Each structure stands twice: as structure tokens, then as C-alpha cells.
Amino acid sequence: MDKGSVPQDDSPTYAGHHKLMYAVDEQGRYTGVQSSGWDVEAYATLLAVTEIDRLRDDAWHRARDGRTSPLEYHMYRKRMELATLAATTGHWRWRIRRHFHPQRFRKLSDAVLQCYADVMGMTVDELRRLPQRPDV
């Protein structure tokens, strides 16, 4: 890639930061060049973020209607999915899936809830509750 073709697209995903890229100058020498973003990459990033936000919103609606527990909503809100939550808590996936049942979730002991709260960086109280809006 030529120095001149290093994209400078001011991508919102970079939040004003610049990344270092390696590109060749007019003499063919490699040099580090800062980039303010690339539309192509920003689209890919945003699509992934949108997808997990969609899952989060969907879980919020189901939790509100009593079809899942707040745990599923909080999992997506913290940008996790079942595999990540299983790996961080050390629980089996099927066990976590059971905890998505609203009734079972309500009966969980503080110790189990604390384990979830710890890996998600929140309090047990917050974990039990569903916020007013999904995007808080």
C-alpha cells in the first residue's frame, strides 16, 4: 500500500483516535503512517456492534414479557454471548441457559448471582433488575 492510499476516513469507530499502518513512500521505503479510519473496516465493526445490540434489545423485550431472565439481557449488554459467559464463569452452557428461565432465575442463590455479577462488573442488585430502556 502506498502512503497516499492509507485511508483517512475519520471513522466514528475510532472516536477521534488514529491507528498506525505500514505503507511505502515514493522511494518504496516502508514507513509508519497514521490513519483516521477506513470506511470498509468501520462498516464491519459497526455491523458487529449492531448485531450484538440487536440481540440485547431482543433479550430486553423478552425479559420484559417474562420470557427470559434479566441475565440474558445483561449478558448481551456487556457484549458477551453464551460462550463468553460460560468461559468467564466456568458454568456449563446448559446451566446458564437454565438460568435464563425467569422463575429459576428468581430462585438463584446470592452466591450464583454474585458469580455472574463479578464477571460482568456489576452488583447483584443491578443483575436482578431490568432497566427502563435496553440501551442504558
Added chain:
Amino acid sequence: MSESVGFAHRQSAHCESGVASSMLSHYGLPISEPMAFGLAAALTFAYIPFVKMAGMPLIAYRMPPGAIIKAMQKRLNVRMVRQRFRDPETGMRALDEQLAQGRIVGLQTCIYWLPYVPDSFRFHFNAHNLIVYGREGDDYLISDPIFETTTRCARDALLKARFAKGDLAAKGLMYYADPQANRVAHIDYATVIPQAVRANLRIMRKAPLPVIGVKGIRYLARRVMQLHRAPQAQISLYLTHIVRMQEEIGTGGAGFRFIYASFLQEAANLLDSPLLAEASRKMTDAGDEWRRFALHATKMSRGRQPLDLDALSVVLNRCADYEAHVWDLLKAV
């Protein structure tokens, strides 16, 4: 408590090679980021369907986390102390002790818990490397190689980032140059460059699995062709997932291909080798082809170009052709 250890922050494309380059340079062994990356033989390609990231197969363009730091020890004889901790508080105290003695310390962290990272790059990835070069009260002074400038991080957040659990969990890993060992004063490039290139050649051309190296790229090309049966939304997520792995988190562009080309060029100058210079140019061509893939894959996902999986597959195979050519050249090193 304030530390002044005369540490100079430098921005890098990739966190681990950046930490390696900054640390070694700080200890009087100046080395560029591409040189650290290249000497570690860190370039690869791997398509690992059974390791999932957010439900998508792992696609790696470099060796697993930790490989670069380890290679600095092995190939350059730099002695490092590496410590992991069971108890977070012990781990934080150990960090404080090293800082109090004026040392800079490398840490492995989970990028999600670092508050200074822009929101769209915060996901649960446990192997982000950074340097702590001091402490002021509750704030740690951070040199995160992928950012332009130094920054700060509060103790609670840093503790959380160091001790996040899950895949590749850091367990508080910290590393620093062994104060007891003799400092390595120079690098014998004539020996280590050919060693490193040969090691990388083995990974790219001789891995016994069809999903690693140049064969792995062709494997990915076949997988892309087979997407025909999947629904459009799934195709978009899959294609942009490849693009993210290739471009998003500090690869220096084209999944580390440009960093490696830069290494080959630096090596060519040091050893006065036209062969390495030629390999560097060819690797740049490969990188350009990867960028073209990213461009078209994204356009097709966005519906700005008609979806043509066969064409994408052809581009990927061309990347494989270019890289095969580079490594064939490098057999003579």
C-alpha cells in the same frame, strides 16, 4: 508516588510487537516494531472452525498471543521475568513493587475493561498487551502501544482488566526485563534473520493441517464459495467478520502482511540482500490483494456491489498465490 524512568512512548500497529519493541528499546536494544514482529516469526494464517469468536470461526493472521514476547527471549536471549497470580491484590502489589523500583512492566489485559479504549473496540479479548510505566496515586500511567499517546487507568479498572477470566485469561500476567541478567547489547542480525524467516516459512508452507498457512488461505476461499446456501444476513456477518479479523485490531493493515513486508525490507537493508527486498515487494502485493478482498467483501455485504462469492474466492486464492510466491523465494534464505 510518581515514577520517572525516562520512558518514551511510541505508537505501534499491534499491541504485542509494540510492547516488545518499546520495552527492548527502553532497555538499550533499539528495535523497530516490524523487526520485533519478523524476528518472532509471528506471521501466519489459521482458520480454526471449532474456536468461535462471537459465534464465528477464529481467523488468525498472526501467531497466538504471547508468541512474540516469548520469541524475544528465545531468539534474542533477552531474559524476562514472567509472573501470573492467583490473587488479584497480590498481583497489584507485585506491580506496585516493580514500579516503585523504576521498572516498566508489561501486562496482559482484557481490552473490554480498559476505560480509555473507544467503545466500538471494547469486546472480550483477553490478550491485549500494554506497558505500565508509573503510578500517580490511584492512577496507573499506561503506554498502550496502539494509541498515539500515553494514558491513565484507575486501579479498579486495571485490576479487572488483568484478572478477567475466560479463554486466554491473563491471570494477571506481568513481565519485565530480568534485573539480574546481563543486558543484551546487540542483535546478530546475520544469524537471527535467516532463523526467523525459516521458522516462518515452516509455519506458512509446511504446517501439517489444511487450515494453516497458504493452504489455510485456500481453505478459507473454499469456505467463502460454500456460503451460497446461507441466508444473506449470515453471509454479511461472515464476510465482515473476516474483514474485522484482518483489519480491526492493530494489524498494521492487511492482517499483518504490511508489517511483515516492512520487516523483510529492513532485513534486506541490514543484510544487503536483493532477495529479501524482492520478497518484501511481493509481500506488499499480497497485502494489497487482502485489502482488495476487504473492500469487495464489504461492498457486497452492504449491497453496493452484487454478491459474487466466486469472485471473492478468486481474490483469496490470489492472496494465497502471492504468498506462496513470497515463501518460495524465501526458501533460499
